[in-house]
């Protein structure tokens with residue numbers, strides 16, 4: 171075109187820049203940028219947005235911001251392009267600075283920033299911004315609703331999630347299949363399976379993603395049989411499953427200890443629907459077999475996998491070795507897993523625990539030294555409980571809550587009460603369980619115990635206490651929660667990293683299988 175007596179017009183560059191963005195050719199992009207200047211498109215908003223978007227997608231933040239700051243009139247699209255682009259690069263703080271500089275903000279811009287926080291798992295910031303948005307009288311559209319539902323899902327904030335769901339119904343916000351799935355997912359992950367099922371049942375057209383979501387929801391609540399039933403219903407409704415369905419059905423079997431069913435559905439779904447199983451499917455199958463103590467079968471799966479098992483697949487078998495006290499195989503696989511996944515503190519600690527279980531304290535110490543040398547950090551644990559529309563966050567031994575004094579007093583009272591019921595703290599676990607929470611914090615003040623204490627302090631007798639936690643529940647907290655549920659006659663629902671625990675009358679729905 172350049173060699174012809176033709177001039178590029180306002181459509182030429184946006185198309186071209188879009189194409190370059192997709193191709194990833196940064197050098198060519200700069201060349202075209204020069205032509206933009208040369209042909210006098212400097213003031214064209216569309217062209218400039220294209221350039222900003224291109225530079226951001228290449229990670230060239232400086233160039234992107236230079237173009238953006240040089241623009242005369244900046245539309246909502248320009249601002250949103252920058253905010254979303256920065257967020258995609260993980261520069262959430264920078265995105266917020268741009269957002270704060272923005273004059274006229276519509277729901278699109280608010281959503282760009284809220285979505286940025288949700289993506290970065292900064293849920294509390296998302297909530298704060300959402301509150302600010304409502305204070306400014308901005309209408310909640312379906313995109314903001316979806317982002318905030320995801321924030322609620324992330325935190326396990328049921329009341330807030332329900333508020334948004336009601337708002338959607340009240341203002342007749344269009345519920346497309348995507349939003350419907352987001353609502354179902356929120357209820358599942360906030361511990362309200364019945365509400366999720368109600369929304370699911372009310373859907374006119376159930377798409378693949380909503381079936382998957384509902385099966386996955388039943389799976390994490392340990393309701394394996396119902397998940398399988400729902401899968402059969404899905405087949406009867408002529409919705410062909412995909413690889414996510416397969417994973418969710420397998421997860422359902424894993425969380426409910428359904429060994430035969432797990433093996434059966436793996437083969438059945440793969441063969442019937444011609445789905446190529448991926449790493450995570452094999453991992454799930456190994457988990458099912460390993461937990462049941464079927465080590466030979468699990469090893470057979472490893473051998474017939476078409477790819478080399480990764481740290482997660484081997485990690486599943488490693489975890490099973492710990493459960494069944496298989497020391498030699500555990501040690502062998504544990505070392506291999508650590509080699510593959512050297513930054514994950516959980517792997518080291520599981521191996522240390524394995525050694526500790528047979529009194530090999532020297533080896534335990536060696537792992538500690540290794541972790542220190544490699545600078546492997548433990549992920550800090552937190553638990554969250556909602557009360558009266560506010561999110562209360564706890565970290566182990568933390569004192570930042572305004573009512574910390576009362577909460578600690580309640581926790582002490584709670585521990586005294588359960589001791590009378592026969593609770594003995596898992597002292598041996600103090601060393602073992604440092605995997606999930608900081609070692610220096612006493613076992614008593616693990617974040618979920620503080621959250622339960624807060625729940626007992628604030629809620630009325632008979633009310634369910636709902637907590638969500640970013641890590642796996644430790645053995646001692648699990649044991650304590652069971653006895654608390656009996657001593658205080660309360661249902662306690664804890665969502666941990668992997669699944670839900672419904673504590674009631676001294677037992678847990680996971681049947682101590684987690």
Ligand code: ZN
Pocket residue numbers: 607616617618643644645646647648
């Ligand atoms: Zn704990």
Ligand code: ZN
Pocket residue numbers: 648670671672678679680681682683684
């Ligand atoms: Zn449990």
